[in-house]
Amino acid sequence: METIKVMVEKRLLPSILNADFWKLGELVEATLRGGADGLHMDVMDGHFVPNLTFGASVVGAVSRRVNTFIDSHLMIENPTAYIPEFVKNGSNAVSVHWETERHLHRTVSLIKELDSQAGVVVNPATPVEFLRDILPFVDYVLVMSVNPGFGGQKFIPTALGKIERLKNLLVELGLEDRVAVEVDGGIKLHNVEDVLKAGADWIVVGSAIFSSDDPVEVEDNTKRFKEIISKYT
Numbered sequence: 001m002e003t004i005k006v007m008v009e010k011r012l013l014p015s016i017l018n019a020d021f022w023k024l025g026e027l028v029e030a031t032l033r034g035g036a037d038g039l040h041m042d043v044m045d046g047h048f049v050p051n052l053t054f055g056a057s058v059v060g061a062v063s064r065r066v067n068t069f070i071d072s073h074l075m076i077e078n079p080t081a082y083i084p085e086f087v088k089n090g091s092n093a094v095s096v097h098w099e100t101e102r103h104l105h106r107t108v109s110l111i112k113e114l115d116s117q118a119g120v121v122v123n124p125a126t127p128v129e130f131l132r133d134i135l136p137f138v139d140y141v142l143v144m145s146v147n148p149g150f151g152g153q154k155f156i157p158t159a160l161g162k163i164e165r166l167k168n169l170l171v172e173l174g175l176e177d178r179v180a181v182e183v184d185g186g187i188k189l190h191n192v193e194d195v196l197k198a199g200a201d202w203i204v205v206g207s208a209i210f211s212s213d214d215p216v217e218v219e220d221n222t223k224r225f226k227e228i229i230s231k232y233t
């Protein structure tokens with residue numbers, strides 16, 4: 001019998017939010033040369049979060065040029081209405097915030113029907129225990145370690161205990177080999193090992209990779225995170 005593919009491998013997913021958009025293409029390519037396992041696309045609508053970024057067309061512009069895993073993080077109200085557009089524009093994974101969707105099972109089912117990986121996101125104040133009954137249906141959970149809306153914020157240390165609690169919940173439900181734990185916000189070279197030790201699988205890094213508009217520096221930043229993460233595979 002074919003064993004279930006353990007999709008829960010360690011991944012480094014640079015967030016393009018803080019990249020110099022004038023040079024986005026070459027900076028994205030620099031992260032991929034540096035070993036990035038995909039890209040994290042921070043979609044914001046100025047309502048759910050106090051910032052406005054980009055929509056499905058930018059995701060499409062990137063996904064048509066690079067052959068990599070595209071992880072779209074929807075920090076928007078009424079995300080369900082926009083999911084088909086993000087999948088059509090190349091999102092291999094789409095995550096929606098628990099705080100934005102009352103019919104989460106229907107939303108997660110829609111993402112999977114569209115052959116994309118389905119993720120649910122929790123803000124710092126939202127207990128992971130609220131996700132217990134949706135966990136069997138998702139492919140990953142995104143634990144926010146900052147309040148969503150901006151790159152360059154400080155890591156909220158209580159996220160570490162939350163990651164551990166989520167991991168324990170997944171083990172209790174027998175889902176630890178099927179549901180990845182993604183962590184997003186304030187991750188730097190000095191704390192990424194704490195996040196990995198707590199049980200994180202997919203690591204989102206924004207400003208610590210896109211700290212410059214120099215592709216060589218961006219590639220080097222990516223390599224340094226990748227080296228650390230590779231020690232935990």
Ligand code: DX5
Pocket residue numbers: 015017018040042073075146147148149150151152153184185186187204205206207208
């Ligand atoms: C915040 C976004 C994060 C953020 C990460 O709302 O979801 O992805 O851009 O950026 P850093 O790594 O700078 O915190």
Ligand code: ZN
Pocket residue numbers: 015040041042073184204
């Ligand atoms: Zn994000």
